[in-house]
Amino acid sequence: MLELQSISRQFGGLKVLHDVSLQVPQGSIFGLIGPNGAGKTTVFNLITGLLAPHSGSIHFGGQSLVGLPPHRITQAGIARTFQNIRVFKEMSLLDNVVVGMHRHMNASWPATLLALPSFREGERRARERARELLGWVKLDHKVDDLADKLSYGEQRKLELARALATEPKLLLLDEPVAGMNSAEKTELMAEIVNIRNRGYTIFMIEHDMRFVMGLCDQIAVLNFGRIIAQGVPDQIRNDPQVIEAYLGRDDDETTAAAGVPA
């Protein structure tokens, strides 16, 4: 469904991504992992049009995404959340989610200015849908609160609901459980499986190994801008290069054999 082919990107002299190729199959949960600074978020920024690749191609359902502005990519069916949460803090939870439905609300100008029934109906449906989506992430009891008042974990969940509001086919999650406690993590894990079961494809970046291994159908590992391994969780767990990337190489190889970090 999403296909990146030999993507490269540099910032000045620094090559952040080298010849990165990935395929995210439809209906799967795909994980991208790697140490800090490996270039994971840059991959998301390239897919969503915030940055342009210097070479390579990105295709989504057969359509090339390179050179499209972000709003067109969202309209093509890709939504994302951010590592450093970017909810609209001064807006209510409901409005945050309704903003995500922007392109699905198509009341005409006269209908909007005169508040004709077609406009009201659209607004009502949008609010209803927003409540439903907030229900998916269990925030439906706070719809009228300002987003600013939410805890860190709740803001992440709000971002998730807002991304879903754009009616995406593919959902990009940038470290969805960062800063959450383990109860929240377990809960979100269930939410993500639910979302996948509703027919969405999910592509996530994550640091938390237990979370990734438990959730993803396929994993790719990025280190210093290159894909060093790709496969099902068990393959990744036992890949010597991955172990080296995470734990470093030791002269005494026995330490590396102890396993992957938890």
Place this chain on the structure above:
Amino acid sequence: MLEAFDTFWSIYSNLVLTLGTSSLLALSIYLTLSCGMLAMANAAFMGIGAYTSALLTMQAGWPYPAVLLAGAAAPAAVAYLIGKPTLRLSGVYLAMATLAFGEVVRIAILNTEAWTGGALGLNGIPAETQPWHVALVLLLVVAVLERLRRSRTGRAFEAIKEDETAAGLMGIDVAAHKLAAFVMGAAIAGLAGTLNAHLTFFIGPNEFGFDRGVEILTMTILGGIQGLMGPVVGAFIVTLLPEVLRGLQDWRLMANGVILVLMVLFLPRGLWDPARLRRLLGRS
């Protein structure tokens, strides 16, 4: 009673109508501010509207309703042309570019004497503006903006103000919305310029310079941009304050400035802040 009103009206009618045009100006910059842009070209757009409409009335003899439309359309067209390149700038850079544009307009008016009368301005503009014209235009503008605010466009503006990147990723065409806010703001400023020109008999280039631009911004910042009442309240205060302080004579401008500074210091979100009002009422 009626007599008292007549006396009041003969003295203050101009001031009352200025409250209306000032409110329009404050609402015009509210639009760009509500979309997160600090654009300072509204005085220039007002001037373009004023000169276009005055010339159409005096030279071409157009009927007043057509003149009003042209007075809004001309600055809107100019805004569309300069908006495309300048709205890519953000923050103070946009403010600087739009201020520079304002100077260009002022100097262009100064140097096209054959049409605009240059520094001497345009004299003898027919007083076509009736009180109900001002009231009707203000009412219409407020009605349209209020509908807009509660629609997907208004939410898109708010989202852009909060976080442009996130707004774009919600499927909002950020550049198109910013341009729309800028062009609509210009049209409203042009309406204010048109109404004002046909009220005051005279217009000159210095009415539409830097000072006016800052005054427009002051009104809206003072009132706040949490709703449409904010800019209107701000416009009333900035317009009325010099009149109310008339008794202070030489100290008037200084008192005016001190009051504005204090208000901004203690009410940074503006006077009209529904959330704060609700809190205050809830406590009492």
